[in-house]
Amino acid sequence: MNGKEVRQILAQSIKRLRENRAMSQEDLAFNAGISIPFLSDIERGNKWPSPETVAKIATALKIEVFELFYPELMNDKNSSVFISKLVKEIEVSQKTALKNLCKNYSIELQ
Helix, strand or coil, X not given: CCHHHXXXXXXXXXXXXXXXXXXXXXXXXXXXXXXXXXXXXXXXXXXXCCHHHHHHHHHHHCCCHHHHHCHHXXXXXXXXXXXXXXXXXXXXXXXXXXXHHHHXXXXXXX
């Protein structure tokens, strides 16, 4: 993946998330403390925001910054699949950690 592809992922994510929240560019720009033309340039992939601006946009969208870089989170169907996989991975990790902890203290699991 190159820089141009990363920029496109960010641009598409911001636009999709904004639209999913029924926010105008004006609303998001105001809430993020940036200008509408700058937001428009970001959404078209023409401008690359600073990390501080990315954080402001994420906060205005009420998400974590990392979510802007996961294209699979960009639609409801894919995000539910992603979340299901994440929950499964967490469950497996928890079970493994619990087994190891019990083993260390010579406790049998039922």
